[in-house]
Amino acid sequence: MLLDLSHLRRADEHFEREIPAADLAGEDAAYRVLLPARLSFDVQKDKNVFRLTGTVAGELELACSRCLEPYRFPVASTFDQRYLPQTEVAAEGAEHEVGADDLDASFYKEDAIDLGELVREQFYLALPMKPLCTDGCKGLCAQCGTNHNLSSCACTAAWEDPRLAPLKTLRDRRDHA
Ligand SMILES: [Zn+2]
Ligand SMILES: [Zn+2]
Incomplete structure (x- = not known):
């Protein structure tokens, strides 16, 4: 699901979006998505840089690393993500001085931010190193x-x-x- 940036009317706008589970499948099947993910976020526009701050809530199914049984793993995380235009960074090439702030920035292209990618990233960040169905498994x-x-x-x-x-x-x- 894409967020169309060309229709932003104000410098600061609020959005609520629901991303279907089918759009969020993990590439290496590290998890299964059980419910659509709910996104609630603000978009701040500063020239061609967009900053998305908000929350993502979803429910995943992971495999327990001890008993191998699937179990439900709710995700509720907050994010603060900056988006730079991809074309501009590429065009500037070596001329572009990467600031410390740019290192953890994401990129958008064709005036759209991929919200599915944003949620997948948040899911990966939320995954436990050692998934356990219960602490005492x-x-x-x-x-x-x-x-x-x-x-x-x-x-x-x-x-x-x-x-x-x-x-x-x-x-x-x-x-x-
Ligand atoms: Zn035995
Ligand atoms: Zn277990």
């Missing part, structure tokens, strides 16, 4: 794959540290001697 049994959140298995009791096996053999020999 017990994960899967390394041997039989049982989800320990749902049931237990006999593996844990039977499991022995293989590094201790030679010691056990020695002990058994001694006991049976």
Whole structure:
């Protein structure tokens, strides 16, 4: 979904937009989008630089890194993003002195800002390093794959540290001697 910049009437305008889930799919399927994302933001225009400040709310489905089960992950984040015209930066080339402010700026082209891209960026920033369905997720049994959140298995009791096996053999020999 594009925000048309050519129709901005004032220097500061408020927008509410809903971005369909289909427009927000993650490229590497790091998440699944469950609901349309709600955007609420102000656009401040300063010559050809636009500043978008506001909030994005959405709901994602992530896979737990321990038990691999999908779980819902609500996102509610705020953003403050500057947009520079892409053509101008390219045209100025090496002449263009990149200010510190420009480094984290985004670009718009043909008088439009891609709101889907803005939301995808916010989603990626919100993703946890290590997704967990719950803080206390017990994960899967390394041997039989049982989800320990749902049931237990006999593996844990039977499991022995293989590094201790030679010691056990020695002990058994001694006991049976
Ligand atoms: Zn889990
Ligand atoms: Zn098991």
